Amino acid sequence: PSHMQPWMAPWTRKGTRQENCHAGGCDRRLSAGQNQVASLAQRLMAALVPLVDVLDAPSKKSIAPQFAEMQEVGVQWPADFRPAFLTSHDDMLAAFEREGGRGALVQSVSAKDFTAFKLEGIDGQILATTWDKFGLLVATSGTGLAECTGSPGADGKWACRQLALEALPSGSKAVAVARQSSNLIRAAVAFEGEDSVVLMDATEDGIWVTVGEVHVP
Numbered sequence: 373p374s375h376m377q378p379w380m381a382p383w384t385r386k387g388t389r390q391e392n393c394h395a396g397g398c399d400r401r402l403s404a405g406q407n408q409v410a411s412l413a414q415r416l417m418a419a420l421v422p423l424v425d426v427l428d429a430p431s432k433k434s435i436a437p438q439f440a441e442m443q444e445v446g447v448q449w450p451a452d453f454r455p456a457f458l459t460s461h462d463d464m465l466a467a468f469e470r471e472g473g474r475g476a477l478v479q480s481v482s483a484k485d486f487t488a489f490k491l492e493g494i495d496g497q498i499l500a501t502t503w504d505k506f507g508l509l510v511a512t513s514g515t516g517l518a519e520c521t522g523s524p525g526a527d528g529k530w531a532c533r534q535l536a537l538e539a540l541p542s543g544s545k546a547v548a549v550a551r552q553s554s555n556l557i558r559a560a561v562a563f564e565g566e567d568s569v570v571l572m573d574a575t576e577d578g579i580w581v582t583v584g585e586v587h588v589p
Contacts, residue, residue, distance in 0.1 A: 447478055447486050461503035464523075468510075470497050477524055489524035493532035499540065499547040500559075508532075511549045511559065515539060517574075536578045562588070 449455065453476060455467035465478040473491030496514025503509075507521040510532065516539040520532035537557075540547060546562040557574040571584040 446482075446484050449476065449486075450488075453488075457498060457501045459501045459503045459508070461505075461508075464503075466501070466503060466508070468498055468501055473498070475524075475530070487524060487528075489528050489530050491518075491520060491532050492529045493520075493534065494518045495534070499544065500549045502548075502550050504551055506551060506554060509549050509551060509557070511540060511547055513539070513542075517549065517557065537574050538579055540572075540580060558583075 449467070453467075453474070454469055455476070456470040457468040459466050459468075463480040465481070466475055467478075468475040468491070473494050475489050475491060476486040477489060478486045491510065494510055494512050494514070495518075496512040498510055498512055500511040501508065507519050508530070510518045510520065512518065515534050516537050517535045518532040519535055520530050522531075524530040540559060540561060541563075543563050544561045545564045548560045550558055552558050555576075559572045559574070559580065561570045561572060562568070563570070567589075568585050568587045570582055571586070572580040573583050575581055
């Protein structure tokens with residue numbers, strides 16, 4: 373049947389098939405197909421050239437993480453001082469007992485002595501501490517999170533104020549807190565009997581919202 377035959381130029385009155393080839397009549401379909409293929413090839417090349425450039429570029433060597441060298445602080449704590457937390461800001465170090473808010477401040481790693489102090493305005497056991505340019509953050513098992521600005525006064529008291537934030541969930545075996553910005557505080561909480569760490573952000577409404585979870589092998 374004619375519909376199954378390859379396309380050919382029609383017969384003319386002169387008895388030949390290629391009479392109109394000079395006008396493009398006999399290969400019009402082939403030309404259109406070639407144009408489509410050329411257009412497709414151009415688009416494909418445009419997409420592949422950037423990929424080839426990336427593959428040919430020399431790979432960047434991975435940079436090994438840099439760790440600060442450990443330094444021994446030549447400070448002897450009193451016999452009855454049992455620090456459970458240690459935090460630092462600039463060259464200063466602060467150590468805290470878990471109960472009662474008792475602490476000690478070391479002005480630099482080369483210092484030989486310390487200044488004893490007591491956190492005022494916190495409630496419950498200390499769960500975590502962090503010290504940045506905005507002040508000292510103290511997470512407790514009581515009312516939640518306290519902020520202590522400045523440094524201990526001459527009277528040996530470091531004034532703290534409770535933030536308008538609910539307490540962290542109970543049942544934790546380890547807690548870490550950090551200020552991501554001046555108005556964003558994040559906590560990492562590991563619960564007893566679980567092999568994961570839950571990441572929580574403090575909202576403007578004063579509640580903790582879970583934002584992620586990391587499984588610890």
